Amino acid sequence: MNTEPTKRVWLNGTFDVVHLGHIKLFQYAKEQILFPSIKTNLRVGMDDDIRVQSMKGPNRPINSLSNRISFLKSIRHVDEVVTFGSDDELRAAIREYSPHIMCIGAEYRGCTIIGEEFVQRVIYVEKYDDLSTTKIINGG
Numbered sequence: 001m002n003t004e005p006t007k008r009v010w011l012n013g014t015f016d017v018v019h020l021g022h023i024k025l026f027q028y029a030k031e032q033i034l035f036p037s038i039k040t041n042l043r044v045g046m047d048d049d050i051r052v053q054s055m056k057g058p059n060r061p062i063n064s065l066s067n068r069i070s071f072l073k074s075i076r077h078v079d080e081v082v083t084f085g086s087d088d089e090l091r092a093a094i095r096e097y098s099p100h101i102m103c104i105g106a107e108y109r110g111c112t113i114i115g116e117e118f119v120q121r122v123i124y125v126e127k128y129d130d131l132s133t134t135k136i137i138n139g140g
Contacts, residue, residue: 005038010099010119012045012090014052016061018071024128026077029103032123043080043097044072051085091115 009029015022030042046068052061061068065083072081084090094102094115102119106126116122 007032007038007040007101008097008099009040009042009101009103010045010094010097010115011042011103012047012084013105014047014056014061015044015068015072016052016056016063018068018075021128023075023077025103025125026075028125029101030077032101032103041079042077043082043099044078045090045093046072046081046083048083048085087114091118094118 009032011025011029013022026042026044030040032040046065047055049061049065063071069081069083072078082093084093091114095118098118100120102113102116102122103125104113104122106124109124113122
C-alpha cells in the first residue's frame with residue numbers, strides 16, 4: 001500500500017488541438033505543491049466529443065476523444081485522464097477525486113466554476129503567449 005502523501009490537482013477542458021499553451025498549463029498545474037516532499041498527482045478531465053460539438057460547433061472536435069486521450073496520456077506532467085459528457089458528470093468526477101487544487105483559465109475568473117465546492121483552492125492561470133486552439137484553427 002502506498003502511503004506517500006499526495007497533492008491532488010485537477011484541471012479540465014476540451015484539449016482538441018494540443019499546443020504549447022496546454023503543455024505550459026499542465027506543467028504549471030503539476031508544480032502546484034506546497035511542500036517539496038509531497039508528490040503531485042495531476043488528473044485532467046476532458047469533454048467527450050458530443051459535448052465539444054455542442055459547445056464549439058459542428059466542425060469540432062478536430063481530434064477524436066480517443067486521440068485526445070492518447071495525446072494527454074503521453075504528456076509527462078499528466079498522471080490521469082478522465083472524460084465527461086455533462087456538467088453533472090464533471091461535478092461527480094471532481095467530487096470523487098476531491099482535489100486539493102483546481103487550475104482553471106484566468107478568463108473564467110468571476111464565473112461559476114463547476115465542482116469548485118469540492119476543491120480546497122482554485123488557481124486561475126493566464127494563457128501562455130495568448131495561445132488558443134480557436135486561434136490556431138482559424139489561422140491566428
